[in-house]
Amino acid sequence: MTLKHLSNEELHLSTITAVEREREATLTVLWHLRENERRLLFAERGHKDLKTYCVKELKLSEGSAWRRIAAVKLLKEIPETMEKFRSGQLSLTQICQAQSFFRQERPTLERKREILGAIENQGAKTERILCELGADAKVEPCRERPVKGGKVEVTLVLDEETLKQMGEIEIFLNKKLSKLELVKLMTAQTLERLKKPPRKRVQVATAKLPRATKPEAQSAIAAKAGATVGPRKPTRKISTVTIREIKARDNNQCQYKTSTGEQCEARLYLQTEHKTPWAKGGTHEHQNLELLCPNHNQWRALQQFGTQKMKLYQPRLE
Numbered sequence: 001m002t003l004k005h006l007s008n009e010e011l012h013l014s015t016i017t018a019v020e021r022e023r024e025a026t027l028t029v030l031w032h033l034r035e036n037e038r039r040l041l042f043a044e045r046g047h048k049d050l051k052t053y054c055v056k057e058l059k060l061s062e063g064s065a066w067r068r069i070a071a072v073k074l075l076k077e078i079p080e081t082m083e084k085f086r087s088g089q090l091s092l093t094q095i096c097q098a099q100s101f102f103r104q105e106r107p108t109l110e111r112k113r114e115i116l117g118a119i120e121n122q123g124a125k126t127e128r129i130l131c132e133l134g135a136d137a138k139v140e141p142c143r144e145r146p147v148k149g150g151k152v153e154v155t156l157v158l159d160e161e162t163l164k165q166m167g168e169i170e171i172f173l174n175k176k177l178s179k180l181e182l183v184k185l186m187t188a189q190t191l192e193r194l195k196k197p198p199r200k201r202v203q204v205a206t207a208k209l210p211r212a213t214k215p216e217a218q219s220a221i222a223a224k225a226g227a228t229v230g231p232r233k234p235t236r237k238i239s240t241v242t243i244r245e246i247k248a249r250d251n252n253q254c255q256y257k258t259s260t261g262e263q264c265e266a267r268l269y270l271q272t273e274h275k276t277p278w279a280k281g282g283t284h285e286h287q288n289l290e291l292l293c294p295n296h297n298q299w300r301a302l303q304q305f306g307t308q309k310m311k312l313y314q315p316r317l318e
């Protein structure tokens with residue numbers, strides 16, 4: 001391509017058109033990534049997440065992939081961001097900076113829109129603006145404000161120790177949780193414990209009775225003591241011992257393989273899952289269990305139960 005024949009004015013206008021086309025092309029890429037994520041295509045192709053797909057299959061740099069994925073998330077949440085990007089009011093870098101800020105501060109949707117408005121056309125000043133907004137948010141340690149739908153927006157400032165403990169819960173549960181999910185989990189479990197009636201101790205006169213090993217004998221002893229013992233109901237929960245055995249057997253790696261035999265490389269947040277789902281009669285036998293990363297677990301569920309049903313559990317399928 002040679003541009004030597006263009007006048008200065010023509011070169012300027014032509015550059016503007018080229019940049020507009022570049023933004024339009026980037027938007028097309030974002031739409032493709034969004035649809036890819038919605039149908040978990042990256043997982044089907046053996047990747048643990050969309051970023052790995054972008055780096056390995058699209059040959060994007062890590063930073064470039066990260067910026068595009070941040071933009072895809074924001075596009076889903078606040079679609080008008082697309083127009084602001086198209087017109088050049090917001091760049092991919094700014095969108096990425098805003099997403100990092102939102103992850104830390106967790107503002108409401110309305111607040112996110114305000115923040116995006118504040119950084120429009122601000123380019124290099126974006127980081128400083130976000131820093132100042134972050135400092136403002138930290139003035140009040142706990143703020144409550146009624147919002148639509150009978151809900152209350154609560155802004156909390158947590159200390160390092162609490163955040164560390166929240167991190168420990170995630171490690172124990174082997175999955176990443178949002179702060180809201182963590183608070184819900186802790187509240188539910190505390191309430192459950194508080195509401196539980198104190199356990200009644202059943203006095204069984206074991207001293208004069210022979211040790212009962214068979215269930216019938218156990219029932220007889222319990223009946224004498226006024227209690228009942230029935231066969232244990234099977235539960236979906238896989239025992240800690242079995243989970244440990246499956247982790248060792250599967251070498252602590254996601255077991256998803258593509259049709260060409262490439263295995264997913266994920267080693268974090270792995271879940272022990274049923275190959276034939278528990279809901280479809282699958283058992284806790286070792287051969288019916290395998291380690292999967294969260295995305296491949298979702299992909300598997302999609303194959304097993306179909307999009308319609310899984311839409312109830314996976315908002316990304318909408």
Ligand SMILES: [Zn+2]
Pocket residue numbers: 047048254255256264265266292293294295296
């Ligand atoms: Zn995987």
